[in-house]
Amino acid sequence: MDLKSTLLVVGGSACSFKLLNTVLRFLPTPEQALKKSWRWRNISTSLAHSSLSGAWALLCFYLQPQLLEDLISHHSLLSHSLVAASTGYFIHDFLDVALNQSYKQSWEVLLHHSMVLSCFSLALTSRLYVGYSVVSLLVEINSVFLHLRQLLLLSGRKNRTDTTTPRPSVTYSVISWLNLASLFVFRVCTLGWMTHWLVAHSELLPRFALMMGTTGLSLISIMNVVLLYRLIRADFISNTHNTSRGL
Incomplete structure (x- = not known):
């Protein structure tokens, strides 16, 4: 390409994702999400991307397993189009x-997107590291469930309605x-593998590419640790506390 x-x-x-976001304005929105309609549309659009790119990344490695053998120079129309x-x-x-x-409210997302766009732009223009970029998109498989969780929260469907205790x-x-x-599988393990690969192949990478990869992985890894902490605290520690208090 x-x-x-x-x-x-x-x-x-x-343009397609912008169109999807616009179409969502005219589709039914859960009553409890009406006050945060922009957030509902944004997450729904993100869910569409995560579902598409996560499945697409798996398809790339299934159809072209040789992509894993050479993450630097090997690429195809399928993988290049995905990135x-x-x-x-x-x-x-x-x-x-x-x-x-x-x-x-948005600096974390903007910082994350800036790093991703920098790395993906390098892959697209140089036709190098396309396979490495596809590996990073395996993270989107976890994002599918992360976005579904957010949509359930926005629509007020977190707790059961047949009990007085929040459950x-x-x-x-x-x-x-x-x-x-x-x-754990698609974020922690994937980013850990990407870090190991970067260290193992550091001598083969130009200094600017190594610095870009190291900076991006470091920032995103920190964000994922914070995300893991927030999820455990919100979905497991607080739920255990509420259940114990109800009993």
Whole structure:
């Protein structure tokens, strides 16, 4: 895929996710989420991207296992298109968040997206590290459950309605456990493997690429540790405390 085709895919992807976000304005929104309608649309759009890119990344490695053997120079139309399409989404989401949230609320997301866009842009323009970028998109498999959890919270479907003591619903409990399990597999393990690969191949990488990868992985790893802490505290520690207090 040449540069012009790449830019067309990036632009088309950004416009498609913007269109999806706009269409969501006219679809029914849960009553409890009406006051946070922008948040509902933003997370729903993110869920669509996570579902698409997570499945697409798995398909890349299933159809082209040789991609794992050479994460630096090997790439294909399928893998290159995935990175381009995800780049379009992150551009859309960066602008959507920047225009609709205060910097105090959105700085973590903007920082994350800036790092991802920097790394993906390098892969797309140089046609190097495409496989490494596809590995990073395996994280989106966990994001599917993370976004489903957020949508349940926004729609007021966290707790059961048949008890006076606040207790998580079956649906929310299942999503919480799947979210935690997939976080360990597709975030912790994936980022750990990416870090190990970066260290093992540091001599083969230009200094700027090594610095970019190290900085990005360090920041995103810190964010994931904070995310893990918040999830455990919100979904497991507080729920245990509420149940004990009710008993």
